Amino acid sequence: MNAIAAAHPLLVVSLIKIVVLLFLLMTMLAYLTWFERKVIAHIQSRWGPYRVGPHGLLQPLADGLKFLFKEDIAPAGADKLVFFMAPLLTLSLAITSIALIPFGPSDITIFGQHTPLQVANISLGLLFLFAITSVGVYGVTLAGWSSNSKYPLLGGLRSSAQMISYELALTLSVVGVLLLSGSLNLREIITSQQGTAWGFLPRWNLIAGPMPQVLGFLCFFTASIAETNRAPFDLAEAEGELGAGFHTEYSSFKFAMFFIGEYASMVTVSCLATILFFGGWLSPFPATAAWGWTFYIPAVGFAVLGIYLVADGIRYQTMFGRIVLPVVGLALLGLGVLLSRPGVLVFAQGPFWFLLKMLAFLFIYVWARGTLPRYRYDQLMGIGWKLLFPLALANVVLTSLAVAMRP
Amino acid sequence: MNAAFIMFMALAVLAVAGAINLIAQRHPIHSALSLIVVMVALAGEYLLLGAEFIAAVQIIVYAGAIMVLFVFVIMLLNAGVEERTNLSHIARFLGLPVAAVLLAELAWAVRRGSEAAGVVPAGAVSTRDLSTLLFHEYAFPFELTSVLILVAIMGAIALAKREP
Numbered sequence: 001m002n003a004i005a006a007a008h009p010l011l012v013v014s015l016i017k018i019v020v021l022l023f024l025l026m027t028m029l030a031y032l033t034w035f036e037r038k039v040i041a042h043i044q045s046r047w048g049p050y051r052v053g054p055h056g057l058l059q060p061l062a063d064g065l066k067f068l069f070k071e072d073i074a075p076a077g078a079d080k081l082v083f084f085m086a087p088l089l090t091l092s093l094a095i096t097s098i099a100l101i102p103f104g105p106s107d108i109t110i111f112g113q114h115t116p117l118q119v120a121n122i123s124l125g126l127l128f129l130f131a132i133t134s135v136g137v138y139g140v141t142l143a144g145w146s147s148n149s150k151y152p153l154l155g156g157l158r159s160s161a162q163m164i165s166y167e168l169a170l171t172l173s174v175v176g177v178l179l180l181s182g183s184l185n186l187r188e189i190i191t192s193q194q195g196t197a198w199g200f201l202p203r204w205n206l207i208a209g210p211m212p213q214v215l216g217f218l219c220f221f222t223a224s225i226a227e228t229n230r231a232p233f234d235l236a237e238a239e240g241e242l243g244a245g246f247h248t249e250y251s252s253f254k255f256a257m258f259f260i261g262e263y264a265s266m267v268t269v270s271c272l273a274t275i276l277f278f279g280g281w282l283s284p285f286p287a288t289a290a291w292g293w294t295f296y297i298p299a300v301g302f303a304v305l306g307i308y309l310v311a312d313g314i315r316y317q318t319m320f321g322r323i324v325l326p327v328v329g330l331a332l333l334g335l336g337v338l339l340s341r342p343g344v345l346v347f348a349q350g351p352f353w354f355l356l357k358m359l360a361f362l363f364i365y366v367w368a369r370g371t372l373p374r375y376r377y378d379q380l381m382g383i384g385w386k387l388l389f390p391l392a393l394a395n396v397v398l399t400s401l402a403v404a405m406r407p
Numbered sequence: 408m409n410a411a412f413i414m415f416m417a418l419a420v421l422a423v424a425g426a427i428n429l430i431a432q433r434h435p436i437h438s439a440l441s442l443i444v445v446m447v448a449l450a451g452e453y454l455l456l457g458a459e460f461i462a463a464v465q466i467i468v469y470a471g472a473i474m475v476l477f478v479f480v481i482m483l484l485n486a487g488v489e490e491r492t493n494l495s496h497i498a499r500f501l502g503l504p505v506a507a508v509l510l511a512e513l514a515w516a517v518r519r520g521s522e523a524a525g526v527v528p529a530g531a532v533s534t535r536d537l538s539t540l541l542f543h544e545y546a547f548p549f550e551l552t553s554v555l556i557l558v559a560i561m562g563a564i565a566l567a568k569r570e571p
Contacts (some may be wrong), residue, residue: 082436124534127463134471138443141475145436145482152483160479164472184534 012114014120018099021119025098029263030060036366043370054313054321069257075148075249082146087250087257090139094264097132100125101271104186104281104350116187117351125186126178129272130171133227137163139261140229140236140246147249155245158377159229159236160196165384166226166233172392173219176399177276180209190280200286204279211402213393217277221364224269226260226384231369235377270361271354278357281350295345298352303336305329415455422448435486439477446470460534 032057034049041048049056068340074083099119107114122128137160144156178184181192195203205213237245248259274280285294306329313325339348375383425444432438446469452461494502541549 079434079436082440084428101519122459124459124463126461127467131463131466131471134467135447137471137475138478142436145478157479157482158480160475164475164479167471260440359479 009113011169012113013110016110017115017119021098022095023266025095026260029260029267030064032263033063033259033269033361034060035362036369039363039366040370043367054316054318054325057324059345064256067253070252072252072254073249077148078249079146079148082142084254086139086143086146087247087261087312089138089142091257091264093132093136093139094261094268095333097129097268098264098271100129100186101268101275102190102280103354104347106347106350118187121187122185124184126184126189126197126276129268130167133265134167134172136265137167139258143250143258144246147246149249150235151243151245152248155236155242155248158242159246162229162233162235162380163227165381166223166388169219169356169384169388169392170227171259172222172389172396173216173223174276175392175396176204176213176216178211179396179399179403180205180211186275186280190275190282193279193282196286202279202282202284202286204282205279206277208407209402211399213395213399215391216399217273219392219395220276221273221361222323222383223388223392225365225368226380227267228265230262230266230365232372232374233380234374235380255292266362266365267358270365273361274354274357280357281354283349283353295349297342298348299345301336302332302339306331306333306336336348353404411455416453418451418455422452426449433489433491435481435489436478439481442477443470443474446474460537495512 037059038048038056049059052058052062074080100122101120102116102118104117106211107116109115140163141156141160144152144154144159147153177189182190183189183192193202193204197203197208201207203209206217207214225231229236234245236242237247242248247255250258283294285291309329310326310334311329313329314322316322316325338344422445425441425448429438429441429445432441446465449466450462450470453465492498557569
């Protein structure tokens with residue numbers, strides 16, 4: 001195996017990384033649906049999924065199986081080829097963009113080849129991410145059109161107009177970050193945010209530099225919610241007006257592909273917000289000896305979570321839960337112990353902080369869906385063109401001034 | 408036959424096939440989709456030549472913005488299937504000979520070009536170099552182009568706002 005890897009290093013190593021990442025991502029996306037339903041349920045004072053497995057933990061599996069076994073229906077007048085292509089396009093583009101995300105600073109070794117914790121490290125990473133996002137509109141548009149049905153068509157038209165409008169604000173809001181870091185490479189953007197201000201404040205783009213990117217971040221995050229067609233900007237699938245919007249006519253696994261694609265783009269955007277404004281894999285604590293104890297946060301965090309799960313699990317109602325939950329808890333505890341080993345601890349710092357920040361953004365996504373009512377269509381367009389666009393432009397001008405006047 | 412050549416040929420075939428399909432298809436949306444395939448294949452060719460920035464911009468601007476507008480307008484107007492005219496008189500007696508002449512000219516130019524010109528200088532052009540050129544040496548034409556686009560936008564708004 002080492003010989004093959006040495007002969008075609010890029011091919012073999014990339015393939016392994018892609019397969020591992022795809023597996024982890026798919027598992028995460030499946031549990032993201034569980035996470036969203038649970039959080040929204042608790043916001044609305046309900047229990048959420050509860051029946052399938054302890055705390056509904058097997059619900060994603062059941063949902064996936066259900067999607068696979070349902071009949072795949074296409075409307076009689078549908079344009080078959082485009083109808084089939086649209087969900088494929090949505091899902092593949094959403095997943096492709098994750099390949100550009102760097103998850104940690106240190107290299108890993110696969111079959112004797114050193115390689116970064118990232119599938120594709122290209123010099124124009126951010127630009128290519130936006131390129132993929134800009135092509136992503138087609139999935140929604142074509143799905144709406146090819147269904148040959150009036151609600152999907154209206155939903156598709158709405159959402160393509162929405163995505164075109166918000167792409168402007170999304171791209172412009174990032175220009176400030178580019179001016180500060182002077183690079184389009186995602187790794188360089190992260191490393192440019194290293195260090196602390198006044199000894200304790202991290203120099204993340206959000207709060208530091210000659211011009212804090214608070215405005216840029218607010219524009220970016222609002223626009224990204226609209227760009228991913230999520231509440232409160234999910235006009236494309238306003239149930240009261242349009243049925244389910246562009247994917248009304250889709251069933252079975254094609255519907256699941258749209259669903260997974262939406263969650264994958266949520267993950268991408270959360271990663272991007274983390275990288276651009278919140279220092280990516282950088283720890284929020286200074287890297288001095290006095291703050292050395294913060295290195296143990298990942299280990300202690302997992303251990304505490306594991307102990308809590310064991311304590312909670314042995315009092316669960318069903319027998320199945322009383323076995324499964326403590327086992328999962330013990331596994332997490334073991335992970336915590338593993339993480340406390342010196343070598344692993346240093347390696348785990350980057351991915352841990354990265355994933356923690358990303359999860360925080362995903363939580364905000366769900367939180368927004370649980371609390372904010374949907375906007376009207378004219379309000380949506382008003383926000384995009386009359387509020388976010390000028391704000392992002394102002395941010396570009398202010399940041400350029402600050403960077404130019406920097407001594 | 409190295410990997411780059413195979414990639415080049417594959418993308419070239421894709422681009423040409425997309426272009427032919429663009430004319431052959433009878434539904435406007437299918438034609439627009441073929442055009443997107445052409446754009447993306449061209450972006451791939453730019454990438455092979457080491458012009459990463461141009462490749463990304465090609466996708467963002469052409470495939471992502473202009474073609475989205477095309478598809479959007481086709482959907483909005485609900486354009487149906489086009490009818491075949493089976494070559495009008497003008498097309499038969501004027502169009503076909505002119506097309507043949509143009510094709511011959513193109514073939515001659517390509518043949519001569521491939522003998523005269525060598526290999527395209529390899530190596531990636533950095534975004535920094537590109538922007539330095541754009542904003543220092545060619546700043547005036549660049550700004551002029553943006554004014555031109557602004558005029559076009561204003562014209563479109565003036566047309567759209569005209570009293571019915």
